[in-house]
Amino acid sequence: xxxxxxxxxxxxxxxxxxxxxxxxxxxxxxxxxxxxxxxxxxxxxxxxxxxxxxxxxxxxxxxxxxxxxxxxxxxxxxxxxxxxxxxxxxxxxxxxxxxxxxxxxxxxxxxxxxxxxxxxxxxxxxxxxxxxxxxxxxxxxxxxxxxxxxxxxxxxxxxxxxxxxxxxxxxxxxxxxxxxxxxxxxxxxxxxxxxxxxxxxxxxxxxxxxxxxxxxxxxxxx
Amino acid sequence: xxxxxxxxxxxxxxxxxxxxxxxxxxxxxxxxxxxxxxxxxxxxxxxxxxxxxxxxxxxxxxxxxxxxxxxxxxxxxxxxxxxxxxxxxxxxxxxxxxxxxxxxxxxxxxxxxxxxxxxxxxxxxxxxxxxxxxxxxxxxxxxxxxxxxxxxxxxxxxxxxxxxxxxxxxxxxxxxxxxxxxxxxxxxxxxxxxxxxxxxxxxxxxxxxxxxxxxxxxxxxx
DNA sequence: CGTCCCTCTTGAACACGTTCAAAACGAGGA
DNA sequence: TCCTCGTTTTGAACGTGTTCAAGAGGGACG
Numbered sequence: 001x002x003x004x005x006x007x008x009x010x011x012x013x014x015x016x017x018x019x020x021x022x023x024x025x026x027x028x029x030x031x032x033x034x035x036x037x038x039x040x041x042x043x044x045x046x047x048x049x050x051x052x053x054x055x056x057x058x059x060x061x062x063x064x065x066x067x068x069x070x071x072x073x074x075x076x077x078x079x080x081x082x083x084x085x086x087x088x089x090x091x092x093x094x095x096x097x098x099x100x101x102x103x104x105x106x107x108x109x110x111x112x113x114x115x116x117x118x119x120x121x122x123x124x125x126x127x128x129x130x131x132x133x134x135x136x137x138x139x140x141x142x143x144x145x146x147x148x149x150x151x152x153x154x155x156x157x158x159x160x161x162x163x164x165x166x167x168x169x170x171x172x173x174x175x176x177x178x179x180x181x182x183x184x185x186x187x188x189x190x191x192x193x194x195x196x197x198x199x200x201x202x203x204x205x206x207x208x209x210x211x212x213x214x215x216x217x218x219x220x221x222x
Numbered sequence: 223x224x225x226x227x228x229x230x231x232x233x234x235x236x237x238x239x240x241x242x243x244x245x246x247x248x249x250x251x252x253x254x255x256x257x258x259x260x261x262x263x264x265x266x267x268x269x270x271x272x273x274x275x276x277x278x279x280x281x282x283x284x285x286x287x288x289x290x291x292x293x294x295x296x297x298x299x300x301x302x303x304x305x306x307x308x309x310x311x312x313x314x315x316x317x318x319x320x321x322x323x324x325x326x327x328x329x330x331x332x333x334x335x336x337x338x339x340x341x342x343x344x345x346x347x348x349x350x351x352x353x354x355x356x357x358x359x360x361x362x363x364x365x366x367x368x369x370x371x372x373x374x375x376x377x378x379x380x381x382x383x384x385x386x387x388x389x390x391x392x393x394x395x396x397x398x399x400x401x402x403x404x405x406x407x408x409x410x411x412x413x414x415x416x417x418x419x420x421x422x423x424x425x426x427x428x429x430x431x432x433x434x435x436x437x438x439x440x441x442x443x444x
Numbered sequence: 445c446g447t448c449c450c451t452c453t454t455g456a457a458c459a460c461g462t463t464c465a466a467a468a469c470g471a472g473g474a
Numbered sequence: 475t476c477c478t479c480g481t482t483t484t485g486a487a488c489g490t491g492t493t494c495a496a497g498a499g500g501g502a503c504g
Contacts, residue, residue, distance in 0.1 A: 007452075032491060042454045044493080053491065105336060112334040114327060114394045121394055172336045172343055180440065187436045194429050203423065207416050214409045218402065229482075254461060264484045266463080275461065 011049045014039045018056045023099070027057075027106035054118060057107050060100075061118065065128050068096050069135060076138070082145035083193035086159065089139055090166055090185045094178055097170070101178065108171045120164060133160045148199055150212045155196075158215060162192070233271045236261045240278045245321070249279075249328035279329050280340060286322070287350050290315050291357060298360070304367035305415035308381065311361055312388055312407045316400055319392070323400065330393045342386060355382045370421060372434045377418075380437060384414070 017039040021030040032053055036043045050056050075088040097104060110118055117124035136156035140147075147155065170181040199208040239261040243252040254275055258265045272278050297310040319326060332340050339346035358378035362369075369377065392403040421430040 010452085031489080033489095043491090044455065045453050047492065048452070051492095109331070109335045112393075113331045114396075119394075171334075172341075174336075184436075184440060187432070187439075191429060191432055191436070198425065198429070201425065203420065207413060207420070210409070210413055214406075214413070217409075218406060232482085253459080255459090265461090266485065267483050269462070270482070 010039075010041065010045070014041065014046050014049055015056060015059050019060055022057070022060075022103045027103040054110050054116065057110075058118060058124075061107070062128060064096060064100070065131065068093050069131060071096060072135060073138070076142065080142070080144045082140070082143035082196070083190050085139045085143050086192070087185060087189040089135065090163060090189065091182065093163070093166075094170065094181055094185070098178060101170070101173075105171050108167065129160070132163070133157055136160050136163070145193070145196060146200065147196060148205070148208055148212075151196070151199060151208055154212050154215050157219070232261075232263065232267070236263065236268050236271055237278060237281050241282055244279070244325045249325040276332050276338065276340060279332075280346075282322075283329070283340065284350060286318060287353065290318050291353060293318060294357060295360070298364065302364070302366045304362070304365035304418070305412050307361045307365050308414070309407060309411040311357065312385060312411065313404065315385070315388075316392065316403055316407070320400060323392070323395075327393050330389065351382070354385070355379055358382050358385070367415070367418060368422065369418060370427070370430055370434075373418070373421060373430055376434050376437050379441070 014035065018030070018035045021035055021038060024030075032043055032046060035056075036046045039046070072089045072092045075092050076085045079085050079088065100107075107118070110116055111120060113119060114121070116122065119125060120129055133156050136159040139159065140152065140155050166181065166185060169184055170178060173181045175181075198204050236257065240252070240257045243257055243260060246252075254265055254268060257278075258268045261268070294311045294314045297314050298307045301307050301310065322329075329340070332338055333342060335341060336343070338344065341347060342351055355378050358381040361381065362374065362377050388403065388407060391406055392400060395403045397403075420426050
């Protein structure tokens with residue numbers, strides 16, 4: 001098993017250089033030639049490790065997700081209120097992602113392509129997606145919220161979708177410090193929590209049931 | 223005022239050729255050189271009329287929107303049930319957009335870029351956006367639905383956002399004839415209608431109010 | 445040492461979107 | 475007819491992401 005260490009070193013040197021240049025100059029203005037030159041390798045070598053420029057940010061995406069998972073777990077530890085837990089998780093994401101919004105935008109645009117392996121719905125992203133949904137499950141299960149059991153099963157996936165919506169808003173958010181995204185979270189989370197509570201009311205039951213069924217059917221063969 | 227007719231002719235020849243090639247081979251696999259050759263002009267000439275390849279689809283986008291407006295108005299004429307009107311408008315969009323889903327995907331990916339003039343939130347798209355929101359206003363006003371007056375004001379904009387969500391789903395929908403998108407519409411529209419009806423209940427009032435306020439605040443300076 | 449083989453590396457070459465200086469065109473006047 | 479000037483058209487050239495045939499490096503085995 002030769003050169004494994006060396007190989008890993010080259011790979012990480014390339015991705016590190018790429019991330020530095022992306023944050024410095026933006027995604028579009030950073031060329032593959034500049035990345036290769038900065039890392040002291042040839043263009044072809046970069047392509048030996050990463051199948052495309054887009055692919056270079058996959059590792060970065062994973063890094064953000066990993067950081068978020070850790071930080072979010074620490075933040076919700078001990079907290080039992082559902083709304084507080086959910087809000088902490090989302091604000092935590094905004095904190096961590098803030099430095100990268102400039103080129104993150106370009107990244108998330110690429111991710112919007114259904115054919116791209118970077119799409120949050122793609123097979124290649126399933127590991128990261130499962131981890132995020134798992135975090136939402138922790139948010140629900142670690143809280144004292146009372147829910148229709150059917151809804152409880154689907155809720156983590158729904159919350160993940162909600163998070164994707166927040167990210168979509170964030171991508172378009174040009175306010176200082178992403179104030180608007182924070183406002184969206186701070187005010188929509190309590191709303192969601194109240195809706196979840198209301199869902200246990202008699203009048204609301206059939207609607208709640210249908211939502212759960214619809215989501216389940218849409219998720220089939222996906 | 224010389225050559226105006228000739229100029230317009232060249233312009234439309236280019237866009238027509240582009241649309242034909244896009245639908246035949248997809249957006250990515252259609253080169254600017256092929257478009258120019260197909261239209262019998264030089265590459266530079268295409269760029270004289272359209273500032274970029276992306277820009278070529280703006281006209282196409284407008285065309286779909288115009289078709290949808292006309293067809294949707296015809297379909298909701300005489301119908302007074304809110305859910306039926308809304309559903310008709312959305313299914314109508316799916317019908318009209320169906321032939322273009324293959325390259326439409328690429329288009330909507332470009333549109334997801336907040337910097338792009340093709341973004342549905344951009345200034346360049348404001349005319350089309352206003353028209354779409356106006357259609358949703360017709361959906362509401364022409365129906366016999368009873369609503370909190372505050373909600374009634376915001377509802378068209380909310381419904382437009384909902385439509386954008388449906389489009390986002392449609393872009394990722396790989397089922398035959400976009401069956402899944404149709405299912406989403408057919409089952410989520412009645413849900414929305416029931417929620418709107420429920421919103422008049424006492425318990426629901428404060429939640430409904432807060433949603434309206436949140437949307438209004440988020441829309442500020444946008 | 446020589447030979448094979450697999451991993452890693454190279455950089456020229458390709459295809460594409462885009463730009464631009466120059467040319468062609470055509471109407472209106474001298 | 476010839477000149478002028480704005481509009482339209484050209485195609486070579488540039489910078490980009492990506493590919494690929496060729497080579498370098500180094501361990502395993504005879």
